[in-house]
Amino acid sequence: MRDFEAVIGLEIHAQLLTATKIFCGCSAAFGAEPNTSVCPVCLGMPGALPVLNHTAVDYAIRASLALGCRIQNTSIFARKNYFYPDLPKGYQISQYERPLATGGVVEFDGGGEARRVGITRVHMEEDAGKSLHEGFVDSDRKTYVDYNRSGVPLIEIVTEPDLRSAADAAEFFTWLRAMLVWLGVNDGNMEEGSLRCDANVSVRRRGSQTLGTKAEVKNLNSFRFLQKALEHEIDRQIEVIAEGGRIVQETRLWDAAAGRTVSMRSKEEAHDYRYFPEPDLPPLVVEEARIAAIKAAMPELPDARRRRFVDDYALPEYDAVQLTQSRAGADYFEAAVRAGAPAKAASNWIMGELARKLKEQSLDLASSPLGPERLAGLIALVERGAISGSMAKEVFEKMFAGNQTAEAIVAAEGLAQIDDESQIVGLVADVLARNVDAVAQYRGGKASTFGYLVGQVMKAAGGKANPRRVNEMLKRALEA
Numbered sequence: 001m002r003d004f005e006a007v008i009g010l011e012i013h014a015q016l017l018t019a020t021k022i023f024c025g026c027s028a029a030f031g032a033e034p035n036t037s038v039c040p041v042c043l044g045m046p047g048a049l050p051v052l053n054h055t056a057v058d059y060a061i062r063a064s065l066a067l068g069c070r071i072q073n074t075s076i077f078a079r080k081n082y083f084y085p086d087l088p089k090g091y092q093i094s095q096y097e098r099p100l101a102t103g104g105v106v107e108f109d110g111g112g113e114a115r116r117v118g119i120t121r122v123h124m125e126e127d128a129g130k131s132l133h134e135g136f137v138d139s140d141r142k143t144y145v146d147y148n149r150s151g152v153p154l155i156e157i158v159t160e161p162d163l164r165s166a167a168d169a170a171e172f173f174t175w176l177r178a179m180l181v182w183l184g185v186n187d188g189n190m191e192e193g194s195l196r197c198d199a200n201v202s203v204r205r206r207g208s209q210t211l212g213t214k215a216e217v218k219n220l221n222s223f224r225f226l227q228k229a230l231e232h233e234i235d236r237q238i239e240v241i242a243e244g245g246r247i248v249q250e251t252r253l254w255d256a257a258a259g260r261t262v263s264m265r266s267k268e269e270a271h272d273y274r275y276f277p278e279p280d281l282p283p284l285v286v287e288e289a290r291i292a293a294i295k296a297a298m299p300e301l302p303d304a305r306r307r308r309f310v311d312d313y314a315l316p317e318y319d320a321v322q323l324t325q326s327r328a329g330a331d332y333f334e335a336a337v338r339a340g341a342p343a344k345a346a347s348n349w350i351m352g353e354l355a356r357k358l359k360e361q362s363l364d365l366a367s368s369p370l371g372p373e374r375l376a377g378l379i380a381l382v383e384r385g386a387i388s389g390s391m392a393k394e395v396f397e398k399m400f401a402g403n404q405t406a407e408a409i410v411a412a413e414g415l416a417q418i419d420d421e422s423q424i425v426g427l428v429a430d431v432l433a434r435n436v437d438a439v440a441q442y443r444g445g446k447a448s449t450f451g452y453l454v455g456q457v458m459k460a461a462g463g464k465a466n467p468r469r470v471n472e473m474l475k476r477a478l479e480a
Helices: 054-066 166-183 223-242 288-296 302-313 317-323 327-338 343-360 372-383 389-401 406-413 421-434 436-443 449-460 467-478
Strands: 004-015 077-081 091-095 101-110 113-126 130-132 144-146 153-159 195-205 215-220 250-255 260-266
Touching: 004 166, 004 223, 054 101, 054 113, 054 153, 054 166, 054 288, 091 113, 101 166, 113 166, 166 195, 166 223, 166 302, 195 223, 215 223, 215 260, 223 250, 223 260, 302 317, 302 327, 317 327, 317 343, 327 343, 327 372, 343 372, 343 389, 372 389, 372 406, 389 406, 421 436, 421 449, 421 467, 436 449, 436 467, 449 467
Parallel strands: 215 250
Antiparallel strands: 004 153, 004 195, 077 091, 101 113, 113 153, 130 144, 195 215, 250 260
16 A cells, blocks of 8 residues: 555535425335335326426435535436336436536544545436345345335436545544534435435556546445445555456445455446436526525534533533534534533533433434433532532432423432531441541541541431532541
8 A cells, every 4th residue: 555545536415305306295204014105206207297396306405505515506417327126207307408506515523634626517317216136025026115215306416536545534524424414404314215325446556647547336324334345445455456467347236244355247347228308307596695595594504503512601622522423412512502501511511421321212303302401400509519529420310210390300309419518417427437447547647548537427327418518528537
């Protein structure tokens, strides 16, 4: 690798999070019984005419704006012709020469460094169906087809060849997924096929400006598979060149079980798609007013929100990054602060106890049974010394399991922190009287016994005593 560098561009297919398909009223939801979310339009029946989904266009524009693209006022749908069992019409409606958006640039954090990636284009298209090659008693002889996905709305995001390592490609794909989910245009579910990635990769001698012969790697449905496939393909191409061979332009598949890429077809075997304008759809005309309205309704993007969390709330960079991993997390944090929680305390609870509990129950912040206002109420009790930190964790567990406020739980169960000096002095005196040897050891210079005595006082108080006051009273008594 010291003598070579990789040149990588990605093609990402993202399903738009609409209720219905792109050209008909069938449900776009995942998981329906096979071939039940279909109609004459998405099945390509003769005489059935497509009607463009308005919301799908708005979502595609939203994503394009977030990627820094120029929205084209007029774009054209085209027929991409090829014959395969999961394509009922014998062609796919896509965009070709005149896509929806072009010329974007984004920055993302790759390996701790800022990376810039150009976005060549964003275009809209419909998904194909799904061929099922296994799971049936006669799968060795037959292929079954489920057309539920046929006509589901997609955008294809094509990057410039600006990525230089497999790790950077995986980082960018991770960043892009988070961005699309943040915008509410994609659910990010790669297992269900909502987000898929193909990679174009070549290698060249370091210092060379000439692009090498590329291979397209398909079947990449996870960040890990993308990185592993590219690492293998980069090594494979370097080895071929180093041994005097020549890279063939081809499409390759990632074989996860074998941990390698395998040839699917060469350039000579590639499809001639014979694109031509879709005669059943007029040009897509997007008025400037519509673009402006979508731009005005855009949520604050993750990087901007992260910077604001550092500037406005004085949070450490680490906290700000963690809290902006999802829009739900960022919203939850700000709601807790608006409800009165100090920013750093809210951050600590969200990233600590709340994150632990949500993970334990396979939940996310959007579905948390403990809302930000109730969490802020718990933090307020800790901040004013009404309950100790350890007691707060016990109260938190009860709050998570029910719908009571922290104050109600503390009052009902008598969990308020003991802060009265006379009570604590009495507890300290009793502990010292029962631990004469430990007192003698402390006064003889064994400082470690102080912690033991603090623990005994807290135990006698049922964990309710104010730890700071216990330390003060104990030290005063021991040094009297």
